[in-house]
Amino acid sequence: MSETKVTCLHDRHIQLGAMMVPFGGFDMPLQYKDITTEHNAVRQHVGVFDVSHMGEVRVTGPEAERFVQHIFTGDVAGAEVGKIFYGMMLYPHGGTVDDLLVYKMGENDFLLVINAANIDKDNAWIQENIKGFDCVADNQSDSYGQLAIQGPEAEALMQPVLGLECAELAFYTFKTIDVAGETIIVSRTGYTGEDGFEVYGSHSYIQAAWDKLIAAGVQPCGLGCRDTLRFEVGLPLYGDELTDEISPVMAALSMFVKLDKPEFIGKEACAEQKANGISKKIVGIELQDKGIPRHGYTVCTLDGQEIGYVTTGYKSICTGKSVCMALVDFAHSKLDTEVCVMIHGKARKGIVCKKRFYQKSYKK
Amino acid sequence: MAKVIDGLYYAESHEFVRVEGEFGYIGITDYAQGQLGSVVYVDMPEEGDEVSAGEDFGAVESVKAASDLISPVSGEVVEVNEALEDEPELINKDAFENWIIKVRLSDNAELDALLDAAAYEAICK
Missing domain, CATH: 3.30.1360.120 (Probable tRNA modification gtpase trme; domain 1)
Known part of the structure; x- marks a missing residue:
């Protein structure tokens, strides 16, 4: 370490x-x-x-846009300077390297804002994949x-x-x-x-x-x-709702994966998941019984069959409800499905719900 | 400074027992509530459940995390503090007053293994 x-x-x-x-x-x-x-x-x-603590990587050079398009699920092609895109970098199998913001600073000039825990991993990934592109990526996180x-x-x-x-x-x-x-x-x-x-x-x-x-x-x-x-408000945290095993399609974040782009790493895997379905999905669960679901707790069917685990859970401060996001087998991911969360050795009943537990109030 | 009350028995895991006759009132110490921050939920056993010294019988939960409650003594739960169901924050207001469970002590000798107020205060430094 x-x-x-x-x-x-x-x-x-x-x-x-x-x-x-x-x-x-x-x-x-x-x-x-x-x-x-x-x-x-x-x-x-x-x-x-x-x-x-967030990391910043500046990508510049004649092929900076082409490179960002290659490693990023969002579509920055021809974007205006001053635009920001949310999306992911993916492994070829669709698992997530990181989720990030891309700032278009200028023509062929991008700032990638990445998660603190992933700075070294992301930089290694970027350097490995930038070979052959006429541009450079500069890790400016410490500045x-x-x-x-x-x-x-x-x-x-x-x-x-x-x-x-x-x-x-x-x-x-x-x-x-x-x-x-x-x-x-x-x-x-x-x-x-x-x-x-x-x-x-x-x-x-x-x-x-x-x-x-x-x-x-x-x-x-x-x-x-x-x-x-x-x-x-149902936003994912890398490490919880997105991991090297959880693709954005599984995390119900497909809207940030622009499959109409000609190519990017992980595109085939995401297209395949969209077309043929996914085995697991991130859902919301609202508990009806007492207790607070916490990260890592097991999710079961009513008859005790294990179907997944809690990725993040709290007693929501704004609503007072005990709610969580969980990665569960797709077969049990439909809205209103009754499930149980194992809390301190007891099966506590809950219902699959939307993972937006509180309404966002952005100024658009 | 966290409050410590003379005459109670204390566990190193920050629970206390107040003994009245054959009964023990078990809760968490003032120091423990201070470390936890705002208590938002208390997971309690039911009346009639048996608790064993050294084993968990529930949890106190802050926004961030659940902390196991370890019973300092063994016995049958004869009462749970139902006020904590609606107002778990009572533990933050007065941890010693707002005990969590009342048990019928099955082995008073277990109390000898617990700390007195002075010894407990020393480990909270």
């Missing part, structure tokens, strides 16, 4: 008294106050997350800090507190802004189901921006509520 890394805001987390946990190779804040308070701040007002400012009041803060004019940004677009000798990136993106922005800049810029937000009274939010927020 490599050494635990820290973000450029690490000392600030310690000063704020955050409970720190290892995540993706980084020492990260789980919570500052408590998960429920931070979760509700984002749903009702605004919160700020240190997401500097960028990143903040996520999330919640219905996020837009109103950006100009007064950070001096960033971005009210006009549409969902899944970004702009670059020159500030104090550097170019920062601001995008209307996030991982909470709420309106909000993500800001990428140098460590010193991100530190100053964080300090301004905290001074303005914005709730600092840890990874604990980042997970409960993304879970409530």
Whole structure:
């Protein structure tokens, strides 16, 4: 194992008294106050997350677009500068290398934003597959800090507190802004189901921006509520709902796999899964009995036959319901199917439901 | 600072037993609730269930995780604290007052293996 890394805001987390946990190779804040308070701040007002652990890879060169098209399930062909795409990098068998955002920075110039835990793996994958393409991929993860400012009041803060004019940004677009000798990136993106922005800049810029937000009274939010927020709106986490064994088709994320593209790694496998069906699928389950389903718990039929496992589960903070996402045999994945989750040795009844447990409120 | 009350018996796994006659009231300590954070659910046994010293009898759950409850003593569950079903957060308000189960102690000698307040306070440092 490599050494635990820290973000450029690490000392600030310690000063704020955050409970720190290892995540993706980084020492990260789980919570500052408590998960429920931070979760509700984002749903009702605004919160700020240190997401500097995320990785950034810049792909440039005459064949950068052709290369991104080759490794990415989204379709960036001819896209306008300023557009952002969500999608996956896949193995040939359809399993997921990582899910990521692709920012179109310029013609044949892309920024790939990848999961912290996968930075080394993704870079190895990218370098292995870039051979033969006239472009280069530069891992810039250590140069960028990143903040996520999330919640219905996020837009109103950006100009007064950070001096960033971005009210006009549409969902899944970004702009670059020159500030104090550097170019920062601001995008209307996030991982909470709420309106909000993500800001990428140098460590010193991100530190100053964080300090301004905290001074303005914005709730600092840890990874604990980042997970409960993304879970409530059915967003996947790599490692839980997407893995090297779980394809986006199995995760019910086919809309991000553009099978009408001429080619990309994993296309045949996904097309085959779409055409012939999948053996397992990620579903939502709402518990009717008591108990809270947790990651790894076994899912069974009513007569006790094992059919899968819980990928993420919580007592939803916004709805109070005990709900989970689970990977189950396709035969038991239909809506309204009755299933059981094994919780502390007891079979607790639940029903297969949509995995959006709480409605998103993006500003589109 | 976490509160510790004299006269109770404590387990290293952060449960307490308050003994009244032949009965023991089992709950989690103030230190344990502080470590857990907001309790959102308590998984409890039913009246009539048997619990055994050193074995789990349920769980206290925060938003993030479930923590097993390990019984410090053996006996029959004669009462569960039903108030915790609707208000699990009572444990955060006063962990010692809001016991989880009441058991009829089957072996008082088991209490000798538990910690007193001073010894328990020492392991919470």
